[in-house]
Amino acid sequence: MKTWKFGINNDYLVKLVLLGKKRATTSLYSEEDVPIVDEESALTYSNGEIACITKTSRVIVTEFKNITWTLAKLEGENNSIDEWKEEHIEFFKSIDKNFNENTKVVFELLEVL
Numbered sequence: 001m002k003t004w005k006f007g008i009n010n011d012y013l014v015k016l017v018l019l020g021k022k023r024a025t026t027s028l029y030s031e032e033d034v035p036i037v038d039e040e041s042a043l044t045y046s047n048g049e050i051a052c053i054t055k056t057s058r059v060i061v062t063e064f065k066n067i068t069w070t071l072a073k074l075e076g077e078n079n080s081i082d083e084w085k086e087e088h089i090e091f092f093k094s095i096d097k098n099f100n101e102n103t104k105v106v107f108e109l110l111e112v113l
Contacts, residue, residue, distance in 0.1 A: 002041040003050070008091055013077070014043060014051045017112060021076035026067065028092055029104035035059050040113065058109040064088070065101040074109065 006013040006025065016022035035056045042050045060071070069081040078084040092099040 001053075002039075003044050003048075004041055005044050005046065007095075010046045014045055016076045017043060017054070017110070018052060020112070022074075023076065023111075024071065024074035024107060024109045026072075026075065026088060027106050027108070028095060028099070029061055029106050034061065034106060035108045053113045054110045055113055056108055057111050060107040061104060062107065063102050064092075064099075064105050067105070067107060071107055 007027070013022060013025075037056055037059055040053055040055045043052050043054050045051050064085075067081075067085075069084075072078065072081055072084040075084065078087065089099065092103070092105075096103070
């Protein structure tokens, strides 16, 4: 089974998943690494210990600018779309300096099993 963790603030975000507040995540698009609907994987703490098993329930590949508040609030981290965008832009630019509103992202909805 594939294991994974969040790219930033991992243990805090794992806690939100376990509390049922975080039901989605957004990542930079990579043709080789698009999540598969119904795939199960192990979400881990920073120390590698398994926190829970998740299942991908839906995958949306789109340009960053197309993520709406209806979707973004499923991540359970922010109080507005502007706050969500600001935090994600900062993080994605730390990975890809060319990141912009037209960059493709993967929005993944998760279920905890």
